[in-house]
Amino acid sequence: MWGRLFVIAGPDRGRELMIGDGGGRLGRSSSCDLRLGDPSISREHALVEIVDGGAHLVATAATNPIRVNGRSVERRRLAPGDVVELGSTTLQYLPADGGGVELPEAAARVTVELGRTAPPPSTAALTAVVELARALARTVSRDAGATAVAQALVDALGATGAAVLARDAAGFLALVARAGEHPGTAALDRVLLARLDAGEALVLGEARRELVAPAGRAVVHVLGGGGPAWTAADLAMASALAACGQLALAALAVQAVDERRVRALGERQRDGGEPVGESPAARGLSAFIARVAVVDASVLLLGESGAGKEVVAGAIHRGSRRAVGPFVAVNCAALAESLIESELCGHEKGAFTGASERRAGRFEQADGGTLFRDEVGELSPAAQAKLLRVLEERRFERTGGTRTIAVDVRIIAATHRDLRAMVEHGSFRSDLFYRLDVLVGVVPPLRERLADLPVLCAHLLARAGERVGRRVHGLTPEALRRLAAYPWPGNIRELRNVLERALVLGQRDPIDVDDIEAALPPSALPPAPLSPPTATVAGGAVVPLDQLEREAVRAALVAFDGNKARAAAALGIDRTALYKKLRRYGDDG
Numbered sequence: 008m009w010g011r012l013f014v015i016a017g018p019d020r021g022r023e024l025m026i027g028d029g030g031g032r033l034g035r036s037s038s039c040d041l042r043l044g045d046p047s048i049s050r051e052h053a054l055v056e057i058v059d060g061g062a063h064l065v066a067t068a069a070t071n072p073i074r075v076n077g078r079s080v081e082r083r084r085l086a087p088g089d090v091v092e093l094g095s096t097t098l099q100y101l102p103a104d105g106g107g108v109e110l111p112e113a114a115a116r117v118t119v120e121l122g123r124t125a126p127p128p129s130t131a132a133l134t135a136v137v138e139l140a141r142a143l144a145r146t147v148s149r150d151a152g153a154t155a156v157a158q159a160l161v162d163a164l165g166a167t168g169a170a171v172l173a174r175d176a177a178g179f180l181a182l183v184a185r186a187g188e189h190p191g192t193a194a195l196d197r198v199l200l201a202r203l204d205a206g207e208a209l210v211l212g213e214a215r216r217e218l219v220a221p222a223g224r225a226v227v228h229v230l231g232g233g234g235p236a237w238t239a240a241d242l243a244m245a246s247a248l249a250a251c252g253q254l255a256l257a258a259l260a261v262q263a264v265d266e267r268r269v270r271a272l273g274e275r276q277r278d279g280g281e282p283v284g285e286s287p288a289a290r291g292l293s294a295f296i297a298r299v300a301v302v303d304a305s306v307l308l309l310g311e312s313g314a315g316k317e318v319v320a321g322a323i324h325r326g327s328r329r330a331v332g333p334f335v336a337v338n339c340a341a342l343a344e345s346l347i348e349s350e351l352c353g354h355e356k357g358a359f360t361g362a363s364e365r366r367a368g369r370f371e372q373a374d375g376g377t378l379f380r381d382e383v384g385e386l387s388p389a390a391q392a393k394l395l396r397v398l399e400e401r402r403f404e405r406t407g408g409t410r411t412i413a414v415d416v417r418i419i420a421a422t423h424r425d426l427r428a429m430v431e432h433g434s435f436r437s438d439l440f441y442r443l444d445v446l447v448g449v450v451p452p453l454r455e456r457l458a459d460l461p462v463l464c465a466h467l468l469a470r471a472g473e474r475v476g477r478r479v480h481g482l483t484p485e486a487l488r489r490l491a492a493y494p495w496p497g498n499i500r501e502l503r504n505v506l507e508r509a510l511v512l513g514q515r516d517p518i519d520v521d522d523i524e525a526a527l528p529p530s531a532l533p534p535a536p537l538s539p540p541t542a543t544v545a546g547g548a549v550v551p552l553d554q555l556e557r558e559a560v561r562a563a564l565v566a567f568d569g570n571k572a573r574a575a576a577a578l579g580i581d582r583t584a585l586y587k588k589l590r591r592y593g594d595d596g
Contacts, residue, residue, distance in 0.1 A: 010062050010085075010102045017096035018045045018198035024098075026062060030055040033093075034068075037205060044202035047094030062100070064091065135163030139251055153184035156222070156252035160229050161187045163244050164218075164237075169229045171222065171252065174200070183225065193228040195219065200226075208246045210237045218242065222249040284459030288451040292319065295448045300326030305398075307443045308421040310450030313500030316421040317381060319450055324377040329417060332376025337369050340385040347390040349406045351397070358407025368405065370397055374414045383443065384424035384435065395439045418443070453495040453502060457572035458582050460490055463499065464506060468518075471507045479510065484579075485520040491576030492567075493527060557592050560585070 012024040012033075024033075024041040031040025036050035049068035056063045062085045066073045074092040075083045085091075085100040092098075139159035143152055153171040160169035168189030172180040182191040195203075202209060203221040211217035216231040218241060227249045231237060284290075299306055300323045308316045317336055324334045342350055349358070353368030369378060386394065397403050402413045420443045429435035453463075464482055472478040482490075495501055505526045506518075513522030563574035575585040 009057055010100060012041065012091065012098040012100055014043070015090075015097050015099050017094075018201075019043050019096060026055055026057075028057060030057045030062070032067075035205070042205075043093075043096060044198060044205060044207065045094050045096045046198075046201055048096060049094075052093050061085070062102075135159045136248065136251070138162070139248060143251065150184055152252065153225075154186065156227065156248060157184050157186035157189075159248050159252075160227060160245060163248060164229060164231070164241055166218075167230045169227060172226045172228060174224050174226060180226065187230075189228070189230055193217075193219065193226070195226065195228075208242045208249075210242065218245055220245040220249040221253075223253040225253070227252070284456055284462055286456040286458040288456040289459050292448070292450065296322050296326060299323055299446045299448070301328075302446070303327070303329075303417055304445045305417070305443055306419045306446045306448065307426075308419065308448050308450055310421070310423060311452045311498055312423050313498035314450045314452050315499045316450050317379060319448065320377070320379040320419040320421065323419060324379075324417075327377070327417070329376045333373050334377050334379065335369050335373040336379040336381065338381045339390070340382040342386075342390065347387070348393055351390075351393055352403045352405055352412075354406035355408040358405070362407065365405070368403075370403060370414050370416055371405075371412060373416045375416075377417045377419055380418065380420045382422055383420040384422035384426055384429060388436070391436045391439050395436060395442060398439075398442050453498045454570070454572070457491050457576060460487060460576075463502065464490070467499075467503050467506050468510065471503070471510050475507065475511055477510055479516040479518055482518045482523075483520065486518050486523045488576050488579070489520045489523045489527075491573055556588065560588055560592070 009028050009030070010026045012026065014020050014022045014024075022043070024043075026041065032051050032054055033039060033041040033043070034050050034052040035043055035045060035048055039051060041055065049071045052066075052068045052071060053073055054065040054067050056065060064073065064075065064080070064083050064085055066081045071094065072079045073083075074080070075085075076090055077092075083089075087100065087102050089100045090097060091100060136159070139155055142155035142159075157169040157171050160166060166187060168185065168187035170185040170189045170191055170193070171183045172193060173183050174180055180193060180195065185191055199209065199211075199219070203219065203226060206221060208218070208220035211219065216237070218229040218231070218237050220227050220229075220242070227245060229245060296319060306320070306323060308319055310316050320336070321334055324330065337350070349362075349366070349368065351368050351370055353366050353371055354362050356362060356365050380394075383394075397414075398418060401415070402411050404411055426435055426440050426444070430437045430440050464487070468479065468481065490502070490505075497504075505523070508526035509518050509522040512525060513519070515522055559578065560574070563578050564571070567573040567577065571585055571589075572582050575582040578585065
């Protein structure tokens with residue numbers, strides 16, 4: 008050992024840094040040989056060199072100077088008793104033999120010596136490690152795992168009590184589990200928490216009877232009662248047990264998230280939030296949702312307005328690993344050009360007239376979850392550029408701010424426009440299009456899934472009944488046929504509105520065709536009635552039923568412009584039966 012730097016003031020007060028024969032780097036980085044936890048010093052603040060029989064202090068952080076005995080220096084040969092100032096820390100240099108300088112008193116001395124090896128752990132300590140491993144292997148909950156860690160600390164160190172304390176984003180501690188005699192709290196200030204974040208295990212207090220060690224986002228806190236002070240071996244053992252606990256608790260936390268996700272999915276499905284239907288189009292959409300939900304790539308949903316693109320986006324989110332995170336929806340068509348940047352990225356207080364307080368933007372609100380951008384084809388060129396930048400960098404600044412904010416967001420976009428054609432015409436950025444055009448799904452319009460009308464109506468009536476306080480027993484067959492005859496330009500959104508009007512204004516239970524007629528828009532003319540098929544019967548001959556049926560089917564197809572679903576509904580049969588008849592007549596093309 009060449010000498011030592013003793014911390015006499017600052018966050019690390021009482022620590023003693025031992026300088027080896029090769030010198031070393033001084034700073035707060037974990038790669039430094041002489042390491043401090045003071046956040047005001049640089050990661051590599053200075054270099055200690057052994058030259059010509061003396062220790063030389065060399066400044067390496069140009070923006071963070073060094074002062075020795077009150078004067079700024081770039082290089083200085085240290086003399087016994089020299090006082091060195093780095094940031095908020097003050098140290099005193101002492102050579103290996105003390106140099107005739109008396110070592111200052113300190114309340115809590117923790118010696119850190121390079122190359123120092125701790126004595127081997129005791130048999131009791133090794134037994135505690137083995138027992139902890141066995142206990143964690145059997146553990147199925149975070150609390151049980153944390154209790155096992157606390158008990159292992161008591162057993163291995165002969166402690167009075169131990170606790171596992173969780174930390175939130177603000178640094179506050181909350182008890183997870185404890186063993187022995189422990190109050191369940193610990194007084195750890197910001198500086199100590201910063202040192203724990205750096206991976207240090209620490210001895211606290213004048214009597215050195217408190218010990219803390221990091222366990223990921225948790226802290227283990229051990230009390231020793233009135234016994235001997237903790238040793239380097241105790242610090243090493245506490246760190247090892249905390250590390251074992253950290254891995255187990257992290258795995259249990261993932262398991263807890265999965266369990267919450269499953270519960271959330273179940274609750275959403277009971278609430279009727281999933282797309283419903285058994286038609287081929289509905290089944291294909293459900294299969295698409297299942298495939299894309301488990302990956303984290305961008306999704307582009309195509310479909311007419313009102314077809315249910317937001318419902319599909321919500322189902323993808325709830326089936327993903329982000330299900331416990333937020334689902335934030337924004338309609339791009341409703342964004343004012345002057346507020347687009349503020350809406351997407353938020354703003355600081357005073358950023359513009361009317362910005363009376365800080366506001367988080369949609370990207371920030373969706374951090375850890377999914378951002379659904381409906382009608383993305385309506386974005387202006389400026390908004391497209393802003394969206395592209397955030398998609399590429401996953402970071403941004405609030406309007407009026409300077410701090411860069413990083414986010415973890417999955418993007419689901421939707422539009423009723425042909426984005427590829429817009430790219431060819433120059434009204435939509437090609438680079439943004441290819442960012443969004445990763446997983447593409449088509450949400451079919453209602454007129455292509457009329458076979459789902461009965462189940463859709465039952466689903467929507469149940470939800471509307473909860474809102475308006477009236478429940479009915481479905482619809483009559485005539486009412487369903489009338490709904491099937493309507494073209495539904497507004498798709499499922501329009502169907503929901505029609506059913507809710509019929510539920511509120513109608514008097515019948517089940518809802519009858521007259522209720523539906525009153526709820527449909529005035530422009531919705533009833534379909535032309537199907538005239539009975541006529542045939543010239545020569546000589547009074549009887550026309551075969553198959554021929555009459557064939558003519559009726561053809562007449563229905565002509566009346567509905569070849570729409571087989573509507574024709575089947577008008578004939579009073581399902582679409583499968585209609586297809587069978589067409590194949591039998593040779594008209595299935």
